[in-house]
Amino acid sequence: MKILAIETSCDETAIAIIEAEGDEQHARFKVLGNALLSQIELHRQYGGVFPALAKREHAKNLVPILASALEEAELLREDTQSIPQDLHDRITALLEREPELSEQLMEFLAETERPEIDAIAVTAGPGLEPALWVGINLAKALSIAWNIPVVSVNHMEGHILSALAAREADEEDVLLIKGIPMPVLALLISGGHTELVLMKEWLSYELIGQTKDDAVGEAFDKVARMMGLPYPGGPEISKLAESARHEPDDFTEGIDLPRPMINDNTCDFSFSGLKTAVLYILKKYPDISLEDQKRISLAFEDAVSDVLYAKTAKAIEATGAQTFVIGGGVSANTHIRRTFIDKFDEEQGGVLLKLPTPDLTTDNAVMIGLAGFYRASRKEFADIDSLRADGNRHLT
Ligand code: KG4
Ligand code: ZN
Secondary structure (H helix, E strand, O other), rough: OOEEEEEEOOOOEEEEEEEEEOOEEEEEEEEEEEEEEEEEHHHOOOOOHHHHHHHHHHHHHHHHHHHHHHHEEEEEEEEOOOOOOOHHHHHHHHHHOOOHHHHHHHHOOOOOOOEEEEEEEEEEEEEOHHHHHHHHHHHHHHHHHHOEEEEEEEHHHHHHHHHHOOOOOEEEEEEEEEEEOEEEEEEOOOOOOOOOOOOOEEOOOEEEEEEOOOOOHHHHHHHHHHOOOOHHHHHHHHHHHHHHHHHHHOOOOOOOOOOOOOOOOOEOOOOHOOOOOHHHHHHOOOOOOOHHHHOOOOHHHHHHHHHHHHHHHHHHHHHOOOOEEEOOOHHHHHHHHHHHHHHHHHOOOOOOEEEOOOOHHHOOHHHHHHHHHHHHHOOOEEEEEEEOOOOOOOOO
16 A cells, blocks of 8 residues: 655654555555655744744645655656646635645646555644644645545654554665554653553553643753753753763752652653753853753753653553553653663563654654554545644544
């Protein structure tokens, strides 16, 4: 099955073409084409993602990205097509609020043949609704033009499934999902999410714990901003902390940060107190030096890792999970990855640990293609007329 996957939930515009085969227990994915444009540089001046700008950039870039993903997949065939008036009218009405996308798409459809694609997978949530809508509307337009069914994908399911996938040895563009003992516990850590979710059987979820306030990625970004570091703050803090990991133990002396809720009986999290504690410490450093930024980054990253692992251990004990997986942008963090690898080795013998390969940690369309395949295999296709963006979509 060939899947065209579209991701526009936040600040990455991404389209991938995946060839998928197998079943839920044993699936094989070949990435035929993968085009991604990050808007990070544009949003940096606002210190965060600016939804109206994200939407405009997605609208401007989707068709060129579609063309380049199809071309890489060798599915782009140039040919003059005549577009029937009723099709033209339907697409124009659908893309009424994105005139630039509408015009580019109409031109693209008039110049290219329908590609051999079996399903279109699109992120329908969670995420920024204006941004999600652009991808959804493109999916609908392509579905109508090419008569291809659409699968509505939950972005977080994409993070989970792609983190369960492993690269085939010596085949760069092949991913495999196989040999995953159930149940799977997933720790989802991104800019908008911090939760522990149990997948008892494939694609069936139960929420085990979640943050009461800030998401981990949000805490990284806010602490970075308080120290005057650019957006997104996660990678900045990670770099500073990593550069200080060889320092002696007393390097962070005097910077005592709390581990909120670490000893309570739930699998819930809280990060706003940690953020406030950093704010108080920063008051002592009106002119913060690079050394102090390193000290604080190190102490902050240690506190976050301790809490994430402690809650994970509690959830594994409570659920009897056989596999544990981390998904979401924060799973790119070197220290968090290392902490989990070491701790699992020492304390969680028998539980399979899965971490996403680095290029699949932050948002991408490959993960949407993987989730799209699982849903399409169950024939869960969306009704074009009722498909909507849902910024707060939950895993069910
Ligand atoms: O999953 P993602 O790309 O987008 C959302 O769905 O939110 O996650 C983005 C988040 C941002 O908060 C970013 O600061 C954080 O992931 N992040 C990191 C690292 N790389 C990205 N946080 C800590 N360490 C990193 N290396
Ligand atoms: Zn994400």
